[in-house]
Amino acid sequence: MPEFGGIIPALVTPFKENLEVDYEGMAKNLDFLERHVDAVVPAGTTGEAATLSYEEHIEVVRYVAEVSKVPVIGGAGSNSTREAIYLAKEVEKAGADAAMLVTPYYNKPNAEGLYQHYTSVANEVSIPVIIYNVPTRTACNITPDVVERLSQIDNIIGIKEASGNLRQIAEIIRRTPEDFVLLSGDDFLTLPVLLLGGRGVISVAANVAPHLMKEMYLAFKNGDFAKARELHYRLMPLFSTLFIDTNPIPVKKALELMGLAAGKPRLPLVELDENMTEKLKEVLKSLNLI
Numbered sequence: 001m002p003e004f005g006g007i008i009p010a011l012v013t014p015f016k017e018n019l020e021v022d023y024e025g026m027a028k029n030l031d032f033l034e035r036h037v038d039a040v041v042p043a044g045t046t047g048e049a050a051t052l053s054y055e056e057h058i059e060v061v062r063y064v065a066e067v068s069k070v071p072v073i074g075g076a077g078s079n080s081t082r083e084a085i086y087l088a089k090e091v092e093k094a095g096a097d098a099a100m101l102v103t104p105y106y107n108k109p110n111a112e113g114l115y116q117h118y119t120s121v122a123n124e125v126s127i128p129v130i131i132y133n134v135p136t137r138t139a140c141n142i143t144p145d146v147v148e149r150l151s152q153i154d155n156i157i158g159i160k161e162a163s164g165n166l167r168q169i170a171e172i173i174r175r176t177p178e179d180f181v182l183l184s185g186d187d188f189l190t191l192p193v194l195l196l197g198g199r200g201v202i203s204v205a206a207n208v209a210p211h212l213m214k215e216m217y218l219a220f221k222n223g224d225f226a227k228a229r230e231l232h233y234r235l236m237p238l239f240s241t242l243f244i245d246t247n248p249i250p251v252k253k254a255l256e257l258m259g260l261a262a263g264k265p266r267l268p269l270v271e272l273d274e275n276m277t278e279k280l281k282e283v284l285k286s287l288n289l290i
Helices: 023-033 054-067 081-093 111-122 144-150 166-175 187-196 210-221 225-241 249-257 274-286
Strands: 006-009 073-075 098-102 129-133 156-161 181-184 200-203
Touching: 006 210, 023 054, 054 073, 054 081, 073 081, 081 098, 081 111, 098 111, 111 129, 111 144, 144 166, 156 166, 166 181, 166 187, 181 187, 187 200, 187 210, 187 225, 200 210, 210 225, 225 274, 249 274
Parallel strands: 006 200, 073 098, 098 129, 129 156, 156 181, 181 200
Antiparallel strands: none
16 A cells, blocks of 8 residues: 655646546646656546536546556545445546545534544445545534544545644644544645644645645655745745635646646636736746746
């Protein structure tokens, strides 16, 4: 089983002009990324999983698993446990090395419901399962109590923590086994989370600046905290600007400006407006990305 950690981009799903999936573009983006990253996540939030059909979702994961030179963590979450089990099984069959499951959104399950949801999915697959906590998207926070219980299940191996709550993140790390992997779900918190004992980041920014993200991570791992801190502050404008509008609107525009594959997002998301695009260009230029 791969050890999941380091810099892990949450992949954009590029679209053609007709908004069909651009698989050639996806291969081009992977070629740009793979020299610098430790794994990839197709069909997550940044990959517009919410507007992919099940067939597209599974095919995107299958394609990435076939062509990727690094481990693949396939998005597989749903607010329906039955649907999450179906997707996790399909992601496993598609060749993913792990499945990442967002907390059930909209129906707002309680602690026991969350525990049973993840347990039910984990019992149906043999690949590792990674919890994905992003309360700003789901209106549902998975607490350290629940994560601690779930960390005792053999193939639930980690969590992508995007709550933005460092106290909660520290509590999860403190209360889970040494081999339970906590990954930041927020680029800005990558360095603080590493200091707390996290293993890396599932990243939006790594789509456009994988080399700088990896340089910061390696500086931290090598004990060069001054260099890691310098890179953190250098990257901060990018972290902010990639969320100047709803993700993945800005990152798709950034990739387009860099000559990589992106395409428009699918409705109800729309392209980045002109004023925001100018701000994004300034940041990309400051990092020598365009």
